[in-house]
Amino acid sequence: MIIKILGTGCKKCVALSENAMAAAKAAGKEAEIVKVTDFAQIAGYGVMSTPGLVIDEKLVSSGKVLTPQEIERLL
Amino acid sequence: MSGFFGWLNDQFLRMEWLSDLVTYLLVATGLDVASPIGGSVHFFIYDVIKIFILLSVLIFAISWVQSYFPPERTRRILGGYSGIGANVIGALLGTITPFCSCSSIPLFIGFTAAGLPLGVTFSFLISSPLVDLASMILIASIFSWPIALTYIGVGLVLAVAGGTLIGRAGMENQVESFVYSAPVHDGEANMSRAERFRYAKDQVTEIIQRVWPYILVGVGIGALIHNWIPEATITALLGQDKWWSVLVAAVVGIPMYADIFGTLPIAEALVGKGVGLGTVLAFMMAVTALSLPSIIMLKRVIKMPLLILFLGIVTAGILIIGYIFNSITHLFL
Structure with missing residues (x-):
């Protein structure tokens, strides 16, 4: 699966991507984490507050740093 | 009653107990607070502690309120x-939404894609970094309530007028086309009380981590102005009788990327040295409303003519506010 972190490089985006990595590991899934930092691309997902979390091209959360447990439930 | 409220204001907002405590501790270490060095040290310690205490409490409270107004809800309202009326509501909602100009571009795209008028979006965009409740209370703490309310008032007028003018200019074709084709999600997550608490707590940590260097530098410059630069030098450059003072304040402030919380101690020291209130207001507004990084980011979503119109209107507004307030400074100080 591909997990995308939408954000322009703020601290929250780094935290979210670390949590996503931990979640994928805990769930035992092979996941590729992609950071999307371009405005146009972020806008393409309809996100207004960063960081956004996209799993396999589906926007699952925005404006929040989810905990690894919360992300695991979404995987 | 006014005596009681005055006391509350002095102790909790202006934190006179803290000023007295710092004086007491400095005198105990043998430092004369009336000397330039002692005075600078006092200004620095007192201002830094005061700003950090106020900021933490304020950001927590405001983030709590903010958690009820996610961008999706703001857009729907x-x-x-x-x-x-839409411009006024846009400007007012701007006061309770993000402290950071870095979040304004996704908001701009989200609002415009959903079909909100350009002028309304700009009212929101101008007001959002310029006026917020935290800066109002900090200004009240450092200066006074009339100055704080005036700052918020003129900031809102600038946001409403600026947005209205941009709306009238009919520049919808000056927005990059990808903005209009962005998808619109209307999902709005409901937060539990625990989540609001976590959100507010995270905001405090995140904002303090981001702004502390600006606050230290700002207070440092303030302390320098406060005790080392002669009043004559400052008034010769920025005095109220100098027609260029507001212009200089705006030109210096516009490209600067700093936080209003870091700018306030500089403003405080400048007013103490006889610089006009209008000049100082213009400086604070220029620093917060416009900055080189935010202009570069805006350029990616709007075309040059609209960008120039936006910069022109905001700059003109700041200059007008500065000159008006310099002519009526005596009403406030």
């Missing part, structure tokens, strides 16, 4: 108004 704005969609229900039209005409100048």
Whole structure:
């Protein structure tokens, strides 16, 4: 699966991507984490507050740093 | 009663107990607070502690309120108004939304894609970094309530007027096309009380981590102005009788990327040295409303003519506010 972190490089985006990595590991899934930092691309997902979390091209959360447990439930 | 409220204001907002405590501790270490060095040290320690205490409490409280107004809800509220009423609501909602200009571009795209008028979106965009409740209370703490309310008032007028003018200019074709084709999600997550608490707590940590260097530098410059630069030098450059003072303040402030919380101690020291209130207000507004990084980011979503119109209107507004307030400074100080 591909997990995308939408954000322009703020601290929250780094935290979210670390949590996503931990979640994928805990769930035992092979996941590729992609950071999307371009405005146009972020806008393409309809996100207004960063960081956004996209799993396999589906926007699952925005404006929040989810905990690894919360992300695991979404995987 | 006014005596009681005055006391509350002095102790909790202006934190006179803290000033006294710092004086007491400095005198105990043998430092004369009336000397330039002692005075600078006092200004620095007192201002830094005061700003950090106020900021933490304020950001927590405001983030709590903010958690009830996610961008999706703001957008829906704005969609229900039209005409100048929409600009006013946009400017008001800007006061309770993000402290950071870095979040304004996704908001701009989200609002515009959903079909909100350009002018309304700009009212929101101008007001959002310029006026917020935290800066109002900090200004009240450092200066006074009349100055704080005036700052908020003119900031809102600038946001409403600026947005209205941009709306009238008919520049919808000056927005990059990808903005209009962005998808619109309307999902709005409901937060539990625990989540609001976590959100507010995270905001405090995140904002303090981001702004502390600006606050230290700002207070440092303030302390320098406060005790080392002669009043004559400052008034010769920025005095109220100098026609260029507001212009210099705006030109210096516009490209600067700093936080209002870091700018306030500089403003405080400048007013103490006889610089006009209008000049100082213009400086604070220029620093917060416009900055080189935010202009570069805006350039990616709007075309040059609209960008120039936006910069022109905001700059003109700041200059007008500065000159008006310099002519009526005596009403406040």
